[in-house]
Amino acid sequence: MPEHTSEVVVIGAGLIGLATAWRLAADGIQVTVCDPTPGSQTSTVAAGMLAPVTEVEYGEDDLLALNLASVAAWPTFAAELEELTGLPAGLHQTGTLSVAYDVDDAAALRRLADYQRRLGLDVEELSGRDARKREPLLAAGVSGGVWVPGDHSVDNRQAVAALLRAVELSGATVIRQRVSHVITAGTTAAGVQLDNGDTVRAAHVIAATGPWSSQLEGVPDELRPPVRPVKGEVLRLRVPEAYRPALKHTVRATARGFSVYLVPRPNGELVVGATTSELGYDTRVLAGGVFTLLRDARTVLPITDELELVESIAGLRPATPDNAPILGPSGLDGMLWATGHYRNGVLLTPITAQIIADTVRTGVLPELGKPFLGSRFGHSAEHLR
């Protein structure tokens, strides 16, 4: 069986794996990326919101700091990607308008805005009328809003295409094979074996395996990360020329207690998401998912009726117990995790790539990454030694 060697092997060519591979290869490090279908899973399904402020939850301060660092890193990351590849990176700096529909929705939105202000985040409360001045096609019933200038979006499909190109241009190798298992020698990861029997020997193994991270063979049970798949259904609509742009900003809404977001793209696409269910690796799109997304979208944006329904798709978010990613040393020498990004994978792509690449180069996890070690969930390799 052929045996390849590489300084670094990256398992998984989603946004996280590709960006990490690019950063390392750009530094002259020899990188091999293994994935049967690069960029085809969660990275393609996602809506691509960069939403550290509008997605903030009580008690997730470390994650907020990481999210803010990454949203700040996106413009440079995108510019470098575009300069290298000549392809659009997909960054769309529009700001985000959160809106409420009925009085209960408005109360929930105000409660969140209070919390956002306490955290020192940039939010501006608006009347329903002022919210509709920013987005005139919003429903007459919109009762209030919050303007968040720092939350943007990325066309994640463009980002995937650009990153794939960047990886190749930087001299990394992409092998379109599934990794069957990680090769270990004692407590050291020494490479990966592929489904076709080939092996890739490497001093560094980076697992960017998203929702499949807990299934990665070769990793001792005690070190498997607590990552579970959380299904989300997403719709892609197309705004007819005559109505463009139906929305200028990302709009998040709470409509009669249900949450929905609408992310406009410059090309007239409007992404509507997302449902949440814990149904294992099921990626069927259910009628009820499409129904609730469209119901809530048309509640806040009545012109939804006139848009073309182009795609309904479901993907799997890699969720961890505390909603924050798992970054850095895995407990096996030579192996790093870059996984568990849950709802923030697109957002956290630049900062994750930077943290993981720095760790490979220096052997030390940067300060910003330290709260996100997998060992915070009580996993340890000590007994293996």
Place this chain on the structure above:
Amino acid sequence: MSDDTLLIAGRELTSRLVMGTGGAPSLEVLEEALVASGTQLTTVALRRLDPSQQGSVLDVLRKHDIAVLPNTAGCFTAGEAVLTARLAREAFHTDLIKLEVVADDHTLLPDPVELLDAAEQLVNDGFQVLAYTNDDPILARRLAQAGCAAVMPLGSPIGSGLGIRNPHNISMIVDELDVPVVLDAGIGTASDAALAMELGCDAVLLATAVTRAEHPALMAAAMRDAVVAGRNARRAGRIPKRYHANPSSPLEGRAAL
């Protein structure tokens, strides 16, 4: 208080707080809240969860030895509820079912006609039915007569946090029924849970009040204490309410100055 266990559908519970799992921002926060609540019985929605999936809320329940109470959340007809209950029985290996048949997804109020129909079918099919119902004493009576293992009237609509809007009806239900009465839905804060127990409910079921609180584990602890306080107050026998004051210190033997 080991002499005060609750017997519900053949299960003995020392905690009278039943928890729901919906609305928590993360699994970790949910776990902390469940532990702080001291609950021994917790509902999960079959339609939103694959029981075979590793690392889900079910693992959390197993880890802390909390029994699973599957529910039929999301069902609008008796037919759907019966189908869902049967799936739940197979998936969770339990004949316990929290029966929930709601009229629409805006009010989430129980549909009384469908509810009673489903309850009758499920009892006939051997289920231990815990029926989520309106605060209507007559409907509660009919559900008990149908053979439900517990009747669970709402305090106010699900997730509203409006507390107990009709305490008198809850009292009537408690007085009339021989099966356990669990106040389910509408709890907003600890005093609501204490009131439910003071009214004579056997237990309280809540989720949103905890999972969407700013500090879920702290609110869960507050609910645990409130349920115990309300229960103790009920058993202690409260004093009658009076129109005028009644001195708590004796007036006899005071110096006649």
